[in-house]
Amino acid sequence: MYRYDSIDRQVVDERVAQYRDQTRRFLAGELSDDDFRPLRLQNGLYIQRQGPMLRVAIPYGMLSSTQLRRLAAIARTYDRGYGHFTTRQNMQFNHPRLEDVPQILAELAEVEMHAIQTSGNCIRNTTTDQFAGVAPDEHVDPRALAEILRQWSTLHPEFAYLPRKFKIAFNGADVDRAATLVQDIGFWAVRDARGELGLKVIVGGGLGRTPIIGSVIREFLPWQEMLTYTEAVLRVYNLHGRRDNLYKARIKILVKALGPEEFARQVEAEWQHLRGSEATIPEHELARVSAFFADPPYESLSDEDAAYEKAVADSRAFSLWAGRSVHAHKRPGYAAVTLSLKPHGLPPGDASADQMDVVVGLADRYSFGELRVTHEQNLVLADVRKRDLHALWLAAREAGLATPNRGLLTNIICCPGGDFCSLANAKSIPIATAIQEKFDDLDWLHDIGELDLNISGCMNSCGHHHIGHIGILGVDKHGSEWYQVSIGGRQGKDAALGEVIGPSFAATEVPGVIEKLVETYVEHRREGELFVDTAQRIGIAPFKAGIHGVEREIVHA
Amino acid sequence: MRSQLIRGHRVVEDEFAVVSLPEGADPASAPLPEGPVIVPLAVWSARREELLSREHAVGVQLSPTDVPSTLAEDLARLAVVAVHFPKFADGRGYSIAYQFRRRLGYRGELRAVGDVQRDQLYYLSRSGFDAFLIKEGHDAQAALASLHDFNATYQAAADGRLPRFRAAPPAREAAGG
Known part of the structure; x- marks a missing residue:
């Protein structure tokens, strides 16, 4: 790194x-x-x-x-x-x-860390795929470009007081694991027909009060011009973004008001002054930074590991965990591993100091001393030999880091909510833990299959509820906390925004509502069909009908 | 403590009187005091010839919604271009300064006025400002130190510094820590 x-x-x-x-x-x-x-x-x-x-x-x-x-x-x-x-x-x-x-x-x-621009109306931390550099479906490892952008954006004098916060994410793989369609700028690192490296530029996506999928404003930007083009986008935004209304100040509102074509035209006009300037990135800089992200000293291994296969066959618990937590790796005999920070009944994304120290030991022992944080609020060890997986699992399980729920309903993505955040309308963590307790039966959980459940305590949408297969949003009604539920959102390259299924619910009702949604899915699903695909196929009406049942039961209870 | 001017990294006497134009007032009728003045862009546009015929130096002040290229032909005649910051957190003035320095090639005094305090000085100076009218009630002498908050920089800006990858390579350090 x-x-x-x-x-x-x-x-x-x-x-x-x-x-x-x-x-x-x-x-x-x-x-x-x-x-x-x-x-x-x-x-x-x-x-x-x-x-x-x-x-x-x-x-x-x-x-x-x-x-x-x-x-x-x-x-x-x-x-x-x-x-x-x-x-x-x-x-x-x-x-x-x-x-x-x-x-x-x-x-x-x-230890080479800081808190610069992690808040405020400035360029925030750049994000990317947690499997960058190791994913088999990756075309370009975007981390060197992300680091060059991090440096450029750090203490940039012109863009510290933007109309609103500004978030940039990179993806370089077939599957978009960095939610690039709902960022202020999403960059897809791509290669053109001649094999030249470049970026597809997406602007004006975002969640919050006005969720919008971003628009492509340039199909191919030579990588050398990443900083000049970003500067052009930011200058147009800084001068023309709205500053009169906090809720209309993000770049997505400007892009929507002008239309993506006109916004792109203004950016291109500004960029004509900047391309080929001193801020154009030279080859030697990409080479310098890329060297930090070279492969670690992998061993030459066979992709099949007999000990691992035997452990999977012998232990149902290990096999359940491996099915959810072990991910394909570009190198034979290696895997990437998710360490779950979503144990049932505890705040999603929290890690104790003791757990962190355990992960330190695991990373040093099994993954070249490095790890990644995922936007789903778990940790990843990216370079683990398959033969070490069983030992890693035993140690992780002992530290409470091996809940086999990655990608399942209880892998809830959740903001800190009203327990901690002064912006929140409602608590989010107690909702998450109540749902996890309701779905504590692992067999049931695995039978339900992949299901992203996201919770935000307010319209700022830090829990990304719009792109959850099920999204829960805390709302304030006359000073009390209520929850709006939506279904059908999804992340990735076919990102979609969920649709609200009806009235708001009290906190105590939410786990029952989720249960009814899941029952409706199980009733209608076809072989191998995920919740979100069923929801897309049959629409929200059957789910609404199921919910009406739960309301009556609660009212008459 | 009244507003104090920093210019050339020193606190100096401000020789300019500022002409303000109340909302709805006619730019043609604003009274012009004797001596050097800084006038709003609307007054400049309405009375350009009159202002140029005076013996005194003249500057123009822009609001965040004014367009710098309006002054493109006049820059050589202006002693000061002032950019108003209605609020600390309104960052449009930084991009306006960039346009004056890098797009229009303006070399004269570029002055930040309004809600200007010491913790903005470093960014303002990197964006091309070389004079700062420190807001009333704040200590301009103490603020001077903040012009030097950072010596290391990553990116090019209107102060003429180069991106790190165009500058001389830094000393390599042994890995560790």
Whole structure:
């Protein structure tokens, strides 16, 4: 993975010094609350219901074991012994003290980490496929481009006060595992007919109050012009994006208002001034950064591993886990492995410091000392020999990291919600845990099959509920918490937005509603058909009918 | 503490009087004080000849919705171009500054005015501003330090610095940590 040189190191060190002084001035009363807010936000520090929340950047989700060990130490020293992995592949600490944050940032800088631009109306952490570099369906490993973009966007002087936050994601594979159609910019790394590397540019996607699938504004951008083109998009947005209404300030609203063709025309006009300039990326820079993402020293192995096959045959529990958690790898004899942060009954995406230390050990022992955070809020060890899978499973299971639910209903993607977030209308974690408890029977869970369930505590949609096969949204009605349920959303290259199935439900009703939706699916499904495909085929009417039943039962109970 | 001007990395006396145009007022009738003035773009457009015929230096102030190229033909005649920041978090002025420096080739004083405080100075200066009217009640002398918040940079900007990949390569460090 990428390692800092003296420039990277100096940037984060200078940032720590700057933020230490800003915090000092705030605590001394020289900076008002209002003036300090945008400064602390650009360093990932929110003031939330339980006090400050600090979001630490994990660029495109890649972590070394050294970095994870430091996150565990920070969780113990400055928080309550755990951290929360987010849908943007970052880590959040929910209870640091404001006055400790400069020191936390200094300790992060020692392991080449920071919290720069993890919040605020600026360019946020770049995300990508958790299987980048190892997926068999990958055409281009997008991590070097993502790193070059990370550096360019870090402390960019012109784009620190945009109309609203700005999110960029990369995909380089057949399957889009980075939700690139619902980003401010989605880049697909592709090769043209001559084998030249380039980017397909998608803008103006997004979730939130106005969910929109992004529009392609350029089919093929030579990779050398990634930064100049991004600069053109951002300059058009910075000058013309709406600033009068928080809910209409994202780039998707500008793209929609102008129309994608007119927006593209303005970007191209701006770009004509920039292409071929000093910001055009030279070959030697791509080569320099790509070298950090070279393959680790893989062994030459046979793809079949007898010990692994035997363990799968012998142990139903192991085979259930392997079926969900072991993923294909480009190298024979290797696999990528999901470590689930979705045990039933605990907050999705949370990891204790002790669990983090276990993962450190597993990564060092089995996966070249590296790991990835997924946008589904799990962890991935990307380079595990098949012969090690059984031993890895035993250790992960002991640490509560082997719930065999990756891709299943209880692998719930969930924002921190009203328990922690001051923006939320409603709690989300208790809804997730109640659903997990309802579906605690593993046989049933596996029979239901692949089902993405996403929960957001408010319209900001951090839980990506619009693209869940089942989406749950917390809404506020006259000061009490209600939940709207939608079905039929999906992520990936055929991303679709879910449709709301009816009235809102009380928290206690939600698990029963989900159960009825699943029963309707089981009743109508064809052999091998997923929930979302059944929903698409039969429409929402049968699901609505099923729900009416549950309402009556609850009302008359 | 009234507004103080930083120019050339020093706190200096501001010789310019600022002419403001109340909402709905006629640009043709705004009174012009003696001495150097900075006028809104609307006043400049309405009274360009009159302003140029005065003996005093003249500057023009843009709001975030004004279009820089409006002044393309006049830049050599202006002593100051001022860009107004209605709010700290309104970042349009950064792109406006970029356009003056890099698109229109303006070399004169580019002044940030309005809600301008020390923690913006580094970004403002990288975006091409070289003068900063620090908001009333804030200490301009103390703010000078923030012009140097960062020495290391990644990207090209209107201050003329090159992207890291065009600059001399940094010293390699031994892997570790």
